[in-house]
Amino acid sequence: MQAITFRNSDMYWDIAATLQFPPGFDKNKKYPAIISAHPIGSCKEQTSGNVYGKALAEAGFVVIAFDRSTQGASGGEPRYIEDPTLAVEDFRHVVDYLVTLPYVDEDRIGVLGICGGGGYAINITMTERRIKALASITGVNFGRLSREGFSNYDPIGALEAMGRQRTAEARGTDLQTDLFVPESMDAATKAGITDIDVLGATDYYRNRCVNDGAGTRALFSHRAASIGWDAFHLAETLLTTPMIVVIGDEPGSFGAYRDGQEIYGRAASKHKELVVVENTSHYELYDQPGPVGKALERVVPFFKQHLAA
Structure with a gap:
């Protein structure tokens, strides 16, 4: 594994990442590459890197x-x-960044995203045509x-509150950062x-x-854009x-089961697969060997087929 940084040229700061390589890696050869994207509130060292990234490498x-x-x-x-x-x-x-690496085949780049990273991966794939498999x-x-x-099912009320908080912060008050999940199982x-x-x-x-x-938190005053956003907009086109x-069949409040069914139905892709892992919840697909293994049984052949690995 290699830790790297590269510039986000639009925003003038660096993106931190890790590269993982196949067994017997030869820098003089060309390889298919996969971008692995972490969940909301997560980081690269968690499921995107240490589970799916490791397995795909x-x-x-x-x-x-x-x-x-x-x-x-x-x-x-x-x-x-x-x-x-x-x-x-x-x-x-x-x-x-990937297309600057001599050992990456620019025509064989795929993307994998988990949780909110999956929604982001779906959205970027619509307009980033250098991505060949999702x-x-x-x-x-x-x-x-x-x-x-x-x-709390009140998006207008939330937007009004975000606006008030942003005004307060512009005038010098402390930033309000909200946790996505409780601080402990006991607290939950x-x-x-x-x-x-x-x-x-x-x-x-x-x-x-x-x-x-892993932040597991978000700046409240800067969440208005998410309320007006739709990961699946224009998927039919x-x-x-x-x-x-890939979804589990035990749905919870975050809605991955519902969203997975929806995007599978709406996507214009000629080749699309829906994998429903039985007796599995959202977070079991992050790191539990059984559910993850069933996901990878389908995901690895899919990428090998469409990226010609």
């Missing part, structure tokens, strides 16, 4: 797992902005989630939380894969790239 791909702008080890201020427009453009800069792992349309559960229990996704997120980020680079969508 072992399967013969050069894999780049990156931290989105203002998150993890990447640059950008203020921190923890979850703006879909900014997030999606980061993917384009990752492609720009995999969404329990992908979530963050715009839909922001209008619904993340705004005391709050009476029973939703499988919130509990799964708390267990994953607080117990199973703790990492200082622009999403023609080969696509595989």
Whole structure:
């Protein structure tokens, strides 16, 4: 594994990433490459890098797992902005970096995204035609989630509150940064939380894969753009790239099961696959060997077919 940084030329800061290489890697050869994108509130050291990135590298791909702008080890201020427009453009800069590497075949670049990173991966693939194959792992349309559960089903009220907070911050008050998940499983229990996704997120980020680079938070005043965004907009027209969508069959409040079914139906791709992993919830697809293994059983052959690995 190689830690790297490269410039986000639009925003004047660096993107932090790791490169993972196939067994017997030869820098004089050309390889297919896959961009692995982390979930909302996560970082490259978690499921995008240490689970899916590792497995795809072992399967013969050069894999780049990156931290989105203002998150993890990447640059950008203020921190923890979850703006879909900014997030999606980061993917384009990752492609720009990959095509400068002599051992990457520019015509064989794919993308894999997990959770909100899956929604971002779907969206960028519509307009970034250098991406030739797409995999969404329990992908979530963050715009839909922001209008619904993340705004308590009151998007207009949330937008008004965001506007007031941004005005206050412009006048010098402290930034308001909100946690996406409880601080501990004990805190979740005391709050009476029973939703499988919130509990799964708390267990994953607080117990199973703790990492200082995972923010699990967002700057409240800069979340207005997400409420007006739709990861699937124009999918019927622009999403023609080969696509595989993996979801678990145990739905929770974050809505990956619903979103996966929707994008599979709407995408214009001639080759599209929907994989529903039985007895599996959203966060089990992050790192649990059984569900992850079933996902990879379909995802690896899909990428080998469409990237000719």
